[in-house]
Structures are given as C-alpha cells and as structure tokens.
Amino acid sequence: MAGAESQFSQRNGVPMKPNKLSWPAVGAALAMVTLVACSSSGGESSADGQVTLKWQGYSQERVGFYKEAAAEFKKEFPNITVVPEALAEDDYKQALPLSFRSKNSPDLFSYTWPTAGDYFELTDVLGNNWAAPLDASVLPADFKSRFRGTSDLMEPIYGKDGKIYTVPRPPSTGTIxxxxxxxxxxxxxxxxxxxxxxxxxxxxxxxxxxxxxxxxxxxxxxxxxxxxxxxxxxxxxxxxxxxxxxxxxxxxxxxxxxxxxxxxxxxxxxxxxxxxxxxxxxxxxxxxxxxxxxxxxxxxxxxxxxxxxxxxxxxxxxxxxxxxxxxxxxxxxxxxxxxxxxxxxxPLPELFISSQSKHPKEATQFLEWMTRPNGWYAQHFTEKGFDLLPWVAPDKAAQWLPKDNATRDLLPLDPKLHVLAPVPALKxxxxxxxxxxxxxxxxxxxxxxxxxxxxxxxxxxxxxxxxxxxxxxxxxxxxxxxxxxxxxxxxxxxxxxxxxxxxxxxxxxxx
Structure with a gap:
C-alpha cells in the first residue's frame, strides 16, 4: 500500500510504461524469495486444524498495526494465525512474481501497479493466474454494499463472472x-x-x-x-x-x-x-x-x-x-x-487471495473480518490516523479520528468538492x-x-x-x-x- 501522496498523479485508467527488470535486481529478488521461503512459507495447516496464513505487502510503516490486527482476528478465529510481512516497495515488486514461480506465494498479497495503468490490477493478476476468488460461503449477503464508491464491487474492477476477487484500498487521491x-x-x-x-x-x-x-x-x-x-x-x-x-x-x-x-x-x-x-x-x-x-x-x-x-x-x-x-x-x-x-x-483494488493458497476460505474470513464497517480493524485503522478506508462511513470516521487530526475538517467538505467520474478503461x-x-x-x-x-x-x-x-x-x-x-x-x-x-x-x- 503506497502512500497516498505518491500515488495521486497516476492517471485513472491511463496506460503506463512497464517496469523493466535489471539482472542485478532479479538476482537480488531471487535471493530475497529464497530468504522468505526459508523463514516463512505460505499457508500451512496442522493435524489439529490450525491454519497459518502469510499476508505480504510493502507498507513497512504499518506492520506493527497489522500484527495487532492479526492478534485481534485470532480471538474470533482461534484456528487461524495471520502472519503479516512487508518488504521495501521496490524489493516487493521484484519478489512477488518470483514467489509465484517458485510456488511459494503468500496467501494474501497486495498488487497495486499494473503496467497497463490503474484499474487493470485484476486483469494482471488473472492473466498471471495469481488470484483465487473470495469464498462466497463465508461472506454475508451485504458484503458488496459495504464498500463506498464501488457500485457494489462492480466488475471488472473487483470481480469477474459473478465472483469477487479483491477488496479496495484507500483512495489513491489521499486521506479523503x-x-x-x-x-x-x-x-x-x-x-x-x-x-x-x-x-x-x-x-x-x-x-x-x-x-x-x-x-x-x-x-x-x-x-x-x-x-x-x-x-x-x-x-x-x-x-x-x-x-x-x-x-x-x-x-x-x-x-x-x-x-x-x-x-x-x-x-x-x-x-x-x-x-x-x-x-x-x-x-x-x-x-x-x-x-x-x-x-x-x-x-x-x-x-x-x-x-x-x-x-x-x-x-x-x-x-x-x-x-x-x-x-x-x-x-x-x-x-x-x-x-x-x-x-x-x-477506489483501486489492492488485496488478493493467492491461487496457490491452500486456505482460500480462511483467507476470505480474514478479509471479511478486516472490512467490517464497524469492526476492530476499521476503528483502529482510523484511530491511527491512516488513510480513510473505503468501507468506513464518514460518520464513523468522524467519531474515530483522533481529536487533533485535522482530517475531520475535511469530512464535510468531501461530498461538496469531489465527484465520482467516468474511467475510460472501464468503458x-x-x-x-x-x-x-x-x-x-x-x-x-x-x-x-x-x-x-x-x-x-x-x-x-x-x-x-x-x-x-x-x-x-x-x-x-x-x-x-x-x-x-x-x-x-x-x-x-x-x-x-x-x-x-x-x-x-x-x-x-x-x-
């Protein structure tokens, strides 16, 4: 999850130039994948029904919070252990595709930089055969409606053929x-x-x-x-x-x-x-x-x-x-x-379940828990003063934001100033x-x-x-x-x- 300010100038739906990999970078990434594979393999399960999910991204400054969230999630789902990991962004870009090639991908992963431009995240991951759909059997009936500005997780941004493949990240345009x-x-x-x-x-x-x-x-x-x-x-x-x-x-x-x-x-x-x-x-x-x-x-x-x-x-x-x-x-x-x-x-897609994960149901349970509008994750993420999540209602955000966080002054201005706009890539x-x-x-x-x-x-x-x-x-x-x-x-x-x-x-x- 890159910082909002660094993302704001990316065009919505505009093709962007692909990143080229240098051989030194590939070599470093291979070494990193080997290190990650040795230190923490993908989803695991034990004879007593315990499941371990690896959740990988590149928001290093938030790893402490993610670990708190994983511990809180385990209170409700004691058989599931979520292990958050974060690499530097450039290292992560190199390591992620190599982890799929080595059959050692994380169960949950961030993907936010498709070479074709914003809104082609799902196209990329499906084209690479990286993503599995969320398990509908553990999702509430109103799951799609909890995400602000997504037209009920509309296709083809968040899903395909009636299946949901991803949940959105905070808007790339900033806090609110x-x-x-x-x-x-x-x-x-x-x-x-x-x-x-x-x-x-x-x-x-x-x-x-x-x-x-x-x-x-x-x-x-x-x-x-x-x-x-x-x-x-x-x-x-x-x-x-x-x-x-x-x-x-x-x-x-x-x-x-x-x-x-x-x-x-x-x-x-x-x-x-x-x-x-x-x-x-x-x-x-x-x-x-x-x-x-x-x-x-x-x-x-x-x-x-x-x-x-x-x-x-x-x-x-x-x-x-x-x-x-x-x-x-x-x-x-x-x-x-x-x-x-x-x-x-x-809001752009971000989190996906790996097609190589042995535990897509448990990974879906974590994503469902994470995106509850009134849940622990939504409240504490907001209290930390991070970007406002797409599944947090403005009234809740006003309630949870720190008293000295000036973001609360933006809340009433947002609907007066911003408008949901057409995206050529969707047309x-x-x-x-x-x-x-x-x-x-x-x-x-x-x-x-x-x-x-x-x-x-x-x-x-x-x-x-x-x-x-x-x-x-x-x-x-x-x-x-x-x-x-x-x-x-x-x-x-x-x-x-x-x-x-x-x-x-x-x-x-x-x-």
Missing part, C-alpha cells in the same frame, strides 16, 4: 479526496480575513491584496517546478471551474485533447496568470517542500493540495494553526458555483493494450505542463498556445488509436468521451 485550499490562520488574521474566507475569484483577488498590504505576505505559495506539482494546483483550483476536468487533459466532452482550449479552462488559467501578474504568488522556482514551508512559516497564506496535508503540515512541518476550505468558484460561492467538481474514480478494456496516450507523451516530455508553466510565469496568448499543443497531441493520438482499431482493438476517442456527464453529479456506472 484530492483537492483543498489550505491557509495559515495567523496570516489571514493579520489581513483581517478571519471568518471571511474568499469564495469567488473576485473575493480571492481582494483577499490577496489585503494579505500583501496588511500581512506583508504572499497570497499563494505553489510549486511549478515539475508536472505533478503544477497538477496540484490545476487538479484543485482549475478542476472545480471546468466541467468534467481530467488530469490527462483529454476532454470528457470530445474524447480528444481539447480540454486546455476549452473556454472554461482558458478562463481559469488566465485568472491564475493574473495572480502572478499582480505578484500575489510567492516568487521563484521552488518545489512543494518550499511551498509548504512558506505557508507554515507565514510567508504565504494559501496552498492548494490533497487531503494528506492534514497530516503532513502537523507531522512534517510541526504546523497546526492551519485551516482548510473549498477552492473558490468563478462567480458564485461553492459548491453551487462550481462548473465541475474534482473527479475521482472508484474500453482494450485500453490496457493501447499505446495511444504513451505515444502522445513521447512527443515531448511534459509538453502540456511545461507550456502551462511558461504561461503562468511569463504570460502569452493562452488559447493560441493551447491549440498548438493540442494539434500535436491529437495528430498522434488519433493516428495511433486508428492504427490499433485496424489491428482489432476496440479503442477510439469515444472511449474517453462522456459528453452527457455534467461534471458535478456522480457518474453512473453500469455493470
């Missing part, structure tokens, strides 16, 4: 969704803005001026040093002001690269440029660490980023006097004034084999974000700049999709188009 406006309460107090947060663009500009004049600080600190850091601003501020925004910049209206020239996007990016022109943004080229430090240190008032900042600010920067709010809308206060909302797909599963988006990326690395960065810092004619980039993208995009369609893949620009979706209402998935 990606995209909030954080602020330093002291800076706003000096500017006379306490209790008067800006909710529209005009109000935000006025607030920036007050912050400059009365608090002697910059209005915003926001990194533009790399594509994923620019995207923190775009996916937070721009997304709510553009209908159906997608980080890939493929428009849900057209199914092509037309998003950055869309009038709503143009208006939003031009407004952001105006803040640079008026010197309301902390000057310079700096990374996210410097941007966050500027806000924590009172050099800037606002910062746009994901839900993880509710723990990053107090833990990393020892900064607690911050607030969190909705990003401003163009003319009318949020959420009614939003043209769109920040898109999220269903067109053959995108797992498509190279169209990869080919577009190869035109020029970071072409879109570098152009946006240039405009924000230096200005220019954005509609013209956007169309120039889009023409290059669409030429390659459409040609590659056409080539793949001629070769038999069921892919086209229609896979990416959902023109009827309004961007503010949860997308209705069909099974």
């Amino acid at each position: 969704g990606y995209g909030y406006m954080y602020f330093n309460k002291d800076v706003l107090a000096k500017a006379g803005l306490t209790g008067n947060l800006p909710a529209t663009w005009d109000q935000f500009t006025a607030a920036c001026q007050a912050i400059k004049e009365k608090a002697g600080a910059s209005c915003i600190a926001q990194s533009t040093q790399s594509p994923d850091e620019i995207e923190r601003l775009l996916s937070t501020f721009v997304a709510v002001n553009v209908k159906g925004y997608t980080p890939s910049k493929v428009s849900t209206q057209s199914g092509k690269f037309t998003e950055t020239s869309d009038p709503q996007f143009v208006a939003a990016i031009q407004y952001l440029r105006s803040l640079y022109e008026q010197k309301h943004v902390l000057p310079g080229q700096y990374d996210k660490i410097a941007a966050r430090q500027a806000v924590a240190g009172g050099k800037a008032a606002f910062y746009f980023d994901g839900g993880w900042m509710s723990t990053v600010f107090p833990e990393t920067f020892k900064f607690k006097n911050f607030g969190v709010a909705l990003p401003p809308a163009k003319t009318t206060a949020a959420p009614d004034g939003y043209a769109g909302r920040i898109p999220q797909g269903p 067109c599963p053959d995108l797992a084999k498509s190279q169209a988006l990869t080919k577009v990326d190869q035109i020029q690395e970071n072409l879109v974000h570098s152009t946006i960065n240039k405009f924000l810092l230096s200005g220019g004619d954005w509609p013209s700049m956007a169309r120039s980039v889009e023409d290059k993208q669409n030429k390659v995009f459409e040609a590659e999709l056409g080539k793949e369609a001629s070769a038999g893949l069921k892919v086209s620009t229609d896979c990416f188009a959902e023109p009827a979706w309004d961007g503010v209402t949860p997308f209705k998935y069909t099974k």
